[in-house]
Amino acid sequence: MNSSEIELELVCQGITNERSRGIFYGDNPLDHTTPTVLAQLSLSSLLSALTQYILTPLGESAFISLLLVGFFLGPSLWGDKHSFLSKVYSAKSINVSSTFAFFGCILYLFLLGIKMDMGMVKRAGRKAVVIGLFTFIFPITLNLIVAEILTTNMEMDQYLHDRVPYIAVFQSVTTFHVIVCLVTDLKLINSELGQLAISSSMISGTCSWSLAIFFLFIDRDETHDLIALILITAILLVMIIFFLLRPIMIWMTRKTSEGKQIKETYVTSIFIMLLGCAFLSEVFGHHVLFGAVTLGMAVPHGPPLGSALVNKIESFVSSILLPSYFVFSVAGVNIFSIHLKTVTVVSIFGVSSFIGKVLGSMLPALYFKIPPSEAFSLGLVMSCQGISDVLLIQHGRFLSVMTLFSSLPYSAT
Numbered sequence: 001m002n003s004s005e006i007e008l009e010l011v012c013q014g015i016t017n018e019r020s021r022g023i024f025y026g027d028n029p030l031d032h033t034t035p036t037v038l039a040q041l042s043l044s045s046l047l048s049a050l051t052q053y054i055l056t057p058l059g060e061s062a063f064i065s066l067l068l069v070g071f072f073l074g075p076s077l078w079g080d081k082h083s084f085l086s087k088v089y090s091a092k093s094i095n096v097s098s099t100f101a102f103f104g105c106i107l108y109l110f111l112l113g114i115k116m117d118m119g120m121v122k123r124a125g126r127k128a129v130v131i132g133l134f135t136f137i138f139p140i141t142l143n144l145i146v147a148e149i150l151t152t153n154m155e156m157d158q159y160l161h162d163r164v165p166y167i168a169v170f171q172s173v174t175t176f177h178v179i180v181c182l183v184t185d186l187k188l189i190n191s192e193l194g195q196l197a198i199s200s201s202m203i204s205g206t207c208s209w210s211l212a213i214f215f216l217f218i219d220r221d222e223t224h225d226l227i228a229l230i231l232i233t234a235i236l237l238v239m240i241i242f243f244l245l246r247p248i249m250i251w252m253t254r255k256t257s258e259g260k261q262i263k264e265t266y267v268t269s270i271f272i273m274l275l276g277c278a279f280l281s282e283v284f285g286h287h288v289l290f291g292a293v294t295l296g297m298a299v300p301h302g303p304p305l306g307s308a309l310v311n312k313i314e315s316f317v318s319s320i321l322l323p324s325y326f327v328f329s330v331a332g333v334n335i336f337s338i339h340l341k342t343v344t345v346v347s348i349f350g351v352s353s354f355i356g357k358v359l360g361s362m363l364p365a366l367y368f369k370i371p372p373s374e375a376f377s378l379g380l381v382m383s384c385q386g387i388s389d390v391l392l393i394q395h396g397r398f399l400s401v402m403t404l405f406s407s408l409p410y411s412a413t
Contacts, residue, residue, distance in 0.1 A: 036093045048323035061185040063386045070330025104321020112177045113296020132203025139172035139356030171349040173208040176201045178386030233284035246298040262308040357383035
């Protein structure tokens with residue numbers, strides 16, 4: 001896909017109230033922001049729930065349901081000018097609606113950070129560390145070898161040729177967030193296999209995302225001094241979270257008597273911390289989710305604080321806000337506009353990455369005397385992709401490393 005194909009659409013519109021007076025006063029509710037956002041949230045949540053209800057007996061995770069809903073509401077199925085969907089997802093509502101949906105994604109990854117128990121790696125011991133490292137090394141090595149073969153022997157346009165190494169790296173990424181969601185959906189989180197997968201994914205995910213961030217940096221035109229400054233601010237933000245905010249949260253936990261609920265003022269304070277950390281991430285030039293995930297990891301695991309935060313907002317975020325985010329992410333993709341050669345290249349990397357992750361998980365697992373069937377199951381779990389991969393690709397597009405999504409799900413009519 002050529003970078004020159006990116007088109008920006010200018011939308012001219014009159015100034016209208018955010019709220020509608022109602023159809024009895026002659027107003028079309030979908031011409032106003034507030035009812036439009038409510039309609040989008042309702043539609044995406046309802047379709048996600050129905051799709052998940054159908055797919056759950058088939059053993060599919062929630063991620064598949066969310067992707068299918070985004071595809072169902074996108075131009076691939078209905079075209080760019082479908083009258084109803086172009087009204088609900090009109091171009092003039094995108095800025096407000098996508099911001100709202102992205103805020104839900106921030107809350108969702110904050111909750112996943114809370115669920116990340118770093119002590120789990122210590123309990124798993126050397127086994128999780130070795131499996132995690134092999135799950136990182138095998139797919140990235142195999143993908144880079146395939147990238148070299150493809151760029152040498154396959155004819156492709158210059159833009160795709162230059163982006164092949166980035167596609168190779170992004171396809172080989174493994175993340176904790178994806179693995180813990182899958183293990184939870186499969187009801188394996190309390191099993192030995194699930195705990196090993198989660199522990200190993202912490203190691204492989206840290207290595208994978210560090211490499212992916214490095215690849216995002218080297219394609220930018222900033223000087224080495226500016227890149228170093230960005231990395232220093234990232235370290236500074238982590239230090240603020242773990243050496244200033246985490247002690248405050250530990251103090252909140254100690255002030256809460258055993259068996260008592262956490263105070264609302266404490267919960268409110270943590271949400272203010274979340275907004276502040278996300279804001280600083282944006283100010284320092286990092287992904288806005290960096291601060292949110294890091295703060296989530298700093299929250300004391302389990303009751304009373306961690307469990308209280310999860311119980312208070314998880315259902316609303318996962319069932320209402322997150323589906324809307326996936327609609328805006330996936331509905332922007334029109335599969336009929338994708339070049340066949342691009343699909344072929346991405347598919348080749350997808351297959352080689354899958355093989356690398358399965359072998360990278362299985363071989364050390366077999367070395368540690370894990371039964372072959374469980375080792376293969378572990379490899380399948382570690383090879384899955386999910387919301388973190390969508391975020392990484394979007395950030396790559398934002399930095400002009402890759403162009404995979406159109407800017408708007410629908411054009412204004």
